Amino acid sequence: MxxxxxxxxxxxxxxxxxxxxxxxxxxxxxxxxxxxxxxxxxxxxxxxxxxxxxxxxxxxxxxxxxxxxxxxxxxxxxxxxxxxxxxxxxxxxxxxxxxxxxxxxxxxxxxxxxxxxxxxxxxxxxxxxxxxxxxxxxxxxxxxxxxxxxxxxxxxxxxxxxxxxxxxxxxxxxxxxxxxxxxxxxxxxxxxxxxxxxxxxxxxxFPVKTAKARKPQRYGTIFWAQAGDAVMLVRRPPKGLLGGMRALPTGPWVGEPPGTTDAPIAADWTMRNATVAHGFTHFDLQLALATARVERHALPGDAVWWPVESLGEAGLPTVFAKAAKAIGGA
DNA sequence: CAGTCGTGGGC
DNA sequence: TGCCCAAGACT
Missing domain, CATH: 1.10.340.30 (Hypothetical protein; domain 2)
Incomplete structure (x- = not known):
């Protein structure tokens, strides 16, 4: 050996x-x-x-x-x-x-x-x-x-x-x-x-393996709020899925496609004619994309305005990087 | 202890 | 193409 x-x-x-x-x-x-x-x-x-x-x-x-x-x-x-x-x-x-x-x-x-x-x-x-x-x-x-x-x-x-x-x-x-x-x-x-x-x-x-359950499908919405050349990013809660990571705002991830009722800020949201699919370990996710042009106002909590052109340096988990790419920075 | 927790590559 | 898999830890 x-x-x-x-x-x-x-x-x-x-x-x-x-x-x-x-x-x-x-x-x-x-x-x-x-x-x-x-x-x-x-x-x-x-x-x-x-x-x-x-x-x-x-x-x-x-x-x-x-x-x-x-x-x-x-x-x-x-x-x-x-x-x-x-x-x-x-x-x-x-x-x-x-x-x-x-x-x-x-x-x-x-x-x-x-x-x-x-x-x-x-x-x-x-x-x-x-x-x-x-x-x-x-x-x-x-x-x-x-x-x-x-x-x-x-x-x-x-x-x-x-x-x-x-x-x-x-x-x-x-x-x-x-x-x-x-x-x-x-x-x-x-x-x-x-x-x-x-x-x-x-x-x-060998090794003897146990059968795995099928992964459920979940749905959610990503909210792309753009003010000038910057987009709104949030910090996810410290524990749980993608815990502690910077992220695009999303609504809840649930069993049925949701509406735009959980937007992070009030705005004239437009639903994009595209979705982003992403597989996690124990469920598959399909995200609708909502975008809005907004004024650059003060943001609550951990949210920040992040320059779109340097989004690659924001440290976004892959699911959010995918969504950003699908929206095309607009 | 079984569920939670990401992602990319191989076939 | 969809499924399986990877030098696991934590609760």
């Missing part, structure tokens, strides 16, 4: 070169960015992030607005809130350095079982057992293990005391490149000869 890893090792921005010590900050940041997010998406964002905030102290001093704006488009925005909180905790409670044990890491915001084990193993060489979706798939097939506890126990049994970090990364690389969900490339697999599912010919039956 480790011989295969050494031979096929990929260079990634957060991965230490052989023989060099890993930077715990970069390991942590990459692990959080990579939660439910692909390497291709993360790579440029990781480069930009570390150029701006290279360590815990710089990130701990960043404003919440800057952090959330920098995270825009990556999704699962609680990660960004927890990232900022974790950096502050590391500086305030740990002198700017991570604790090195899995249990202590687990107490920090945004660090769960997987990430604690990954940091302990990769950054500190602890023999922690790292189980992500890749490892779960590889181990489930290796042992034809049908339940999560069985997978966990088997993964612990094969985790080596030495090079546990390399072992974890090897298992994840194997899962993403060879032991893939649909058509595993077993003829390329270094573990083929010891794989129970390969022997039985039922690789794709």
């Amino acid at each position: 480790l011989a295969w890893y050494d031979a096929h090792r990929r260079e990634l921005p957060w991965r230490a070169r052989p023989g060099e010590a890993a930077d715990p900050y970069r390991v942590w940041l990459s692990e959080v960015m990579l939660q439910q997010t692909t390497v291709a998406t993360v790579t440029p964002r990781f480069q930009a992030w570390t150029a701006r905030w290279p360590d815990f102290r710089s990130l701990a001093q960043a404003s919440d607005d800057d952090v959330m704006t920098a995270w825009a488009g990556l999704g699962y925005y609680a990660r960004a809130r927890n990232l900022a909180a974790c950096a502050k905790a590391v500086v305030a409670e740990h002198g700017g350095h991570f604790p090195t044990t899995e249990a202590a890491l687990r107490k920090l915001p945004g660090i769960g079982d997987y990430t604690a084990a990954a940091i302990a193993a990769i950054a500190f060489g602890e023999p922690a057992t790292v189980v992500d979706a890749n490892v779960e798939r590889v181990v489930a097939r290796l042992f034809r293990a049908a339940t999560k506890p069985a997978v966990r126990a088997a993964a612990e049994a094969i985790t080596p005391r030495d090079r546990a970090g390399d072992f974890a990364q090897a298992m994840m690389d194997l899962g993403s490149a060879i032991c893939i969900p649909r058509k595993p490339r077993c003829l390329l697999c270094p573990l083929r000869d010891v794989c129970a599912a390969f022997a039985a010919g039922d690789q794709v039956a």
